[in-house]
Amino acid sequence: MPVIVPYIVDLSSLKCMVMTNVELVKQGYSNFASGNMEAVLATWDPELEWHECKGFPYVEGDGIYKGPEAVLTQVLAKIPELFDGFNIEVNEIFGADDKVVMQGYYCGTNRATGNSFKANATHVWTIKGGKSIRFFQAVDTATILA
Numbered sequence: 001m002p003v004i005v006p007y008i009v010d011l012s013s014l015k016c017m018v019m020t021n022v023e024l025v026k027q028g029y030s031n032f033a034s035g036n037m038e039a040v041l042a043t044w045d046p047e048l049e050w051h052e053c054k055g056f057p058y059v060e061g062d063g064i065y066k067g068p069e070a071v072l073t074q075v076l077a078k079i080p081e082l083f084d085g086f087n088i089e090v091n092e093i094f095g096a097d098d099k100v101v102m103q104g105y106y107c108g109t110n111r112a113t114g115n116s117f118k119a120n121a122t123h124v125w126t127i128k129g130g131k132s133i134r135f136f137q138a139v140d141t142a143t144i145l146a
Helices: 021-033 037-042 068-074 076-082 141-145
Strands: 044-051 064-066 083-096 099-110 116-128 131-139
Touching: 021 037, 021 083, 021 099, 021 116, 021 131, 037 044, 037 068, 044 068, 064 068, 068 076, 076 083, 083 116, 099 141, 116 141
Parallel strands: 044 131
Antiparallel strands: 044 064, 083 099, 099 116, 116 131
């Protein structure tokens, strides 16, 4: 007859290896701040749909870009050409279901005017299967371009 030995497992010591949607987005902003674009891109779905504010000088057409490569070359690569010291100052990140919201500020100096800025910025991310599938930006472009 087999002997069954009861034992207690302390589940508090186990760590979940899957990030929540909020943790995924927080890590993305941390990677962006440290310049680790490879890690940022790794969290984006190949079908990412990126909605950029039309008020920026580099925005073409409707401001919608498809795929990580388009965002990298047509949006993010343009930022250093227009702004010095550009960074995102994250105030808070929160989420529910597949949506994650970042509320914070864009900071830097407009190269064309020489003016420093701290502009309200809000991002809404949609996460699907552990990847960012949609990005929507709302930002005070008037403050940035002044």
